[in-house]
Amino acid sequence: MKFLAAALAVFLILPGTAMAIGRPLVVPPVPYEKEQIAIVLLKEPKTESQIKALLSSYPGLQLRHIFSEALYGFSVKGDAETIGKLSFKEDIMKISPAYSYQADMEENIKMIGGEAVRGYFDKLDRRLTGKGITVGVIDTGLDYTHPDLRNNYSGGHDLVDGDADPMETKVQQGLPTIHGTHVAGIIAANGKIKGVAPEAKIIAYRALGPGGSGTTEQILSAIEQAIKDKVDVLNLSLGNEINGPDLPISLALNKAVDKGIVAVAASGNSGPNVWSVGSPGTASKAISVGASTPIMNIPFLLIEGTSEKIRLEPMAGSGQWDTSRSMELTVAGMGKKVELSDAKNKFVLIKRGSTTFTKKAKNAQNAGAKGVVIYNNTNGSFIGNLEEALHIPVVSVSKKTGEFLKKQIELGNNSIRISMEEEQDRLAAFSSRGPVTGTWEIKPDVVAPGVAINSTIPGGYMALQGTSMAAPHVAGACALIRQAHPDWSPLEVKAALMNTAKPISKGIQKPYRTYEQGAGRVQILEAVQAASLVLPASLHFGKFGTSGLSDQSEAVLTIENKSLKTRTYSFRMPEAEEGLDWQLPLSFTLNPGESRRVKVGLRVDEILSRKKIYDGRLELEDGTNVIGIPYLYVVEEPGYPRVMGFDLTQGDKPGTFRYEVYLPGGADEFGIALFNPEDYRFVGFLDISRNLKRGMIQKEIAAEMIPEEGRYLAKVFAKKANQEDYIETELIFPEKEEIGRN
CATH class of the missing domain: 2.60.40.10 (Immunoglobulins)
Incomplete structure (x- = not known):
């Protein structure tokens, strides 16, 4: 299962691991990993010698890290069978797999009160700029040489390579990253652009490596170190699509809050459906942040001769619109060069998939196109960023809208115009919604600008979007509140933001639900000047x-x-x-x-x-x-998803596989059914189980259960109290001989 940075950079769009049809989960014929890493949670704290004594009966297990600040426990490396035996020890509360994680201002800062609050002074008669406050950023690292950030940098830790250099991943090290530098700039940039708290100190924790990928162990180690470093505020612009309150990262953030740290987490980019908020945005005591829109000019596509008016989602990094004249819209397949021969001086409609948004858009730009409309290859809308700036506009629409436009072109209705409408304080379509399964808590807690946010990246500046960009607005706001009120607890800081937030609406008399926006969009000046606080800042009465x-x-x-x-x-x-x-x-x-x-x-x-x-x-x-x-x-059991976060990898023994899946309410019956993707003919069950408890399930699949080489449509389903829910994904299995010879 993957945790992603909550930014929508290139393909980092928080898809989770239940891959949509069209993006198959490939199980490659690579050497199997006999050893794995697991997080062991203890009922009570133990010393290093006590833990080593506990593990002495299991010589195959290697002790890696001991956690005493973020939670009580340790991580071990070894084979799954031996790790599983640990669960029978009386003093062990839970064993959790080490999940894979990957990396989920100007006008926007003014909009939330970041400029007006400069006229307010702290108790030492200093303007509110974050001075004296330290913010920890757990992310992909930080370009501490950037001119807008080098004066804010106050050291760091690399939990990926195990050293003290948290620099972003560079090209020679693998797929380069920019995410952490962008997040840090929103919080505290102090140069060409200014962050929310431009004089706050930044400690960078590189927990996500090349391509923005990391593990539970690395992130837990980062939280542990941040507690030891006594940071004032901690930002995690990362997450997954598992809507559960009990994952280790969520538990660790709650502990960090107990120890005096204001913890801020992105809610995720799996919206607009409800129940889509993911961990660690589900942590009860952390401030979970959704994304709203700053003041923007939103393009609408008008099909001439019809009454159709279609809202478009601009991709960050694309060019400006020409609204002065009509243009022709034409179909250009997947955006390959050979499909763009008729693109000159036209808008092109391109289907998502096969290659990056940037590649499609550059092909269109080089072919002379005036703009690009990319439509989804799965149900629902999406929003994204370009890897580099282009001079033509690039937008996204849903699969349904794209197919409608394609049909209109076939009917000859291919003349379009673009109109622009100013918009602000709308919930971003991608922003994950709550509530939280099991606890029925309202998440996100607040929202902040997260669309087309310009900030620092290694070597320059770029606009990105996602709840990754919303969370650091709130982390910066927390730095200002802590400067103004150093005696306030983390829960009081959270209450100040929520008690004074501005509820937002999708239109006149159409407010968003509380589990979509929490208390509303943050207002920093009002939070700093709060005369009264109400704790907790939201109420969940549970299930009647x-x-x-x-x-x-x-x-x-x-x-x-x-x-x-x-x-x-x-x-x-x-x-x-x-x-x-x-x-x-x-x-x-x-x-x-x-x-x-x-x-x-x-x-x-x-x-x-x-x-x-x-x-x-x-x-x-x-x-x-x-x-x-x-x-x-x-009032009664609501219709939340019953199965989340499915992932399949090769097992510990040759020819076997191991899957992980999260069941937020448990299941009377759970299974993985395989079908032929061509004719949907049922092939068989990869696994089937009954009477499973809520939480993360991890199970080994024996070699004899593995199907023949090929592509399969998998239906991962869970039944509970006569309700059934499922995820559909494609699985590609290699030749059994290829697996067996490893």
């Missing part, structure tokens, strides 16, 4: 019973008066809704610096309730401000 009778749940809020005057607090009664009965506290008064715990109760009549998930915002008045508190409750 299914008895058919009224059920009640309650939550406890802590209200803090942070101002210098006495304030009176009162809740506004929510709009009446059938089947719901709120029990809210009466008005009360708090003196400066005083706090109070209050109970909020909710009674639900399941017979009268009509929805599975209810959400909204409670409102608390403090005499000057209205504080919004997002809430969510589940």
